[in-house]
Amino acid sequence: MTFVQLIDCKTSNVDRLNRLMDTWVEATQGKRTATHSIVGQDHSDPTHVVEIVEFPSYEEAMRNSNLPETNRIFEELVAACEETPTFTDLDVVRDEQLNKIVVRRFFDEVVNAKNLDLADELCTGNYREHDPALSSDDVDLAQAKRENGEILNAFNPRITLRSLIAEGDLVTCRIDYRGRHTGSYQGMEPTNRDVSGTGHATFRCQGGKIAESWWNWDDLGLLRQLGVVEA
Known part of the structure; x- marks a missing residue:
């Protein structure tokens, strides 16, 4: 603006x-x-x-x-x-979408810096996460931290925000990632293969914190890169 x-x-x-x-x-x-x-x-x-x-x-x-x-x-x-x-x-000399700040911090400090405990500060106590890649499409913060921790340790991904759009209490982002499969992931031993992909995520904010999130990734593309599924 x-x-x-x-x-x-x-x-x-x-x-x-x-x-x-x-x-x-x-x-x-x-x-x-x-x-x-x-x-x-x-x-x-x-x-x-x-x-x-x-x-x-x-x-x-x-x-x-x-x-x-x-x-x-x-x-x-x-x-x-x-x-x-x-x-x-x-x-316009300043245009600050305040909910974008907490979402950027989530990616920069929780995901990319692998500081999962910071999620306790950035998310509400009743936070819910919806991600088909997790064990359930509706998990609480503690379970989200455990399962996402496995993903971070397995791939050490670097996520880049390509676009960030805020409207009302929602923030939607377009993202891509790059990493390497160096740790166990869902029973798969490390392949040391480089992986990359794209995704979208939407966050619902409440009181300056993240209260809910929805994630969509190219999971099939990831499995193909790992050699689990043939192209």
Whole structure:
């Protein structure tokens, strides 16, 4: 996020504003440069409505404003308000998705640094982990630490975060890993083979900690690299 525009409105017809937003979204399909829009209603004054629109840059915001569809909807917006809406243009100087911090720490310090005990600090007491690669698709923190510890000791993997997206209390990441099979894994003796693969994980955060996680890995690809399954 680099640029945000705030549109401050005074209206008793919030439903009409929402319909105008729907109309604008439909009319500007394939043309608009806005990437995110939030409409908020003042908790203490229901006639006070603020729209927050995100753009990649100021230039893209101006390009969006110059669309004929935007001008037409703005005229209808003015007609729906008791007062002329005001605009505030903001260059974003800090954009911190706080739940991303704990997820990054989990990968950097728990997984890559193999400090499994730190998970007790980063996760809630009732943490649940869902991973088809484990003995059950629903395990608590203690069992997750034991089973994931076996994986870390067997492969000593290095995980790289390729993308990290946060929305609400969820954080989803795209990851890949590289390692070497130097320890026993699910009854398989070390093969000393290099392994690599990809995966996705989604975390649900609560109170600044990880409360739940879902994991998906290319397990078949891993077994092929170990020579257990033929390609």
